Amino acid sequence: MTDVLNLKLKNVCTLIKEASPVLVAFSGGVDSTFLLKLCTNNLDSSHILAVTGISPSIPIEEQEEAQKIAEMLHVPFMTIPTHEMTKKEYRSNPINRCYYCKEELFSKLEDLKIERKFKTILDGTNADDIQDLRPGLKARDKFNVRSPLLESGFTKDDIRLLSQRWNLPTWNKPAAPCLSSRIPYGQEITLEKLDRVHLAEKCLKRLNFKEVRVRDHFPIARIEIEKKEMPRLIEEPTCAQIINELKQLGYTFITLDLAGFKSGSLNSLINIQNLPQTSVH
DSSP states (O other): OOHHHHHHHHHHHHHHHHHOSEEEEOOSSHHHHHHHHHHHHHSOGGGEEEEEEEOTTSOHHHHHHHHHHHHHTTOOEEEEEOOGGGOHHHHTOOTTHHHHHHHHHHHHHHHHHHHHTOSEEEOOOOTTGGGSOOTHHHHHHHTTOBOHHHHTTOOHHHHHHHHHHTTOTTTTOOOOOOGGGGSOTTSOOOHHHHHHHHHHHHHHHHTTOSSOEEEEETTEEEEEOOGGGHHHHHSTTHHHHHHHHHHHTTOSEEEEOTTOOOTTGGGGGHHHHTOOOOOOO
């Protein structure tokens, strides 16, 4: 392990101890699992609570996996329902949609923090995250949420490396942003669309495609997978099965994006479409 990484570990451990007792915004992804492991390395379990938000935009499989990981790490765990779908600002799907999602989550966590007498809310934001469009960071700042990985300079590569060394099951887990990210900005988010995307992606994952996005340009489904997996997708009977299942969901045209998988690919439309951003007060 490099001196730089050792220094990052030293700094993050100090930060976590100073923040205790902590309430961890826990998705079960690579970053929040690594953060939760750091918490267990430095704090008594009675000073940690992992909390997962329950929302229509988060697949039930992700929620169940988060609970299993918390149990594996012997950390107290609970879920809280979030209601961003009741907010017209969120449903209208502006480019800062994530702000309204995170505001809903962090407001619930803030109430829980006060109720349970925790000192600090922590989240898994890392140093690479601030290079991308992240409207949710404003909500994080609004509620004084701390990001130990970001503050200590951890990159995604650092996190995956140490997660592998510590035998965390998430070390090579693909990113799993919320289902709303599959719907182009400016198009209304509905429960029907979220369910359609969820079932479409489940179809491809059952066929062992690892990095999967089904972008909902209804009635067009635009599939993004890694380029190396494209030959397998267009082979029969795999191709026929995907077409059949996605057409049963209501899609008329099933397309494969030849550019391949790209996280946040719909962000490339922001400047082209000159989409609105809902004001945040």
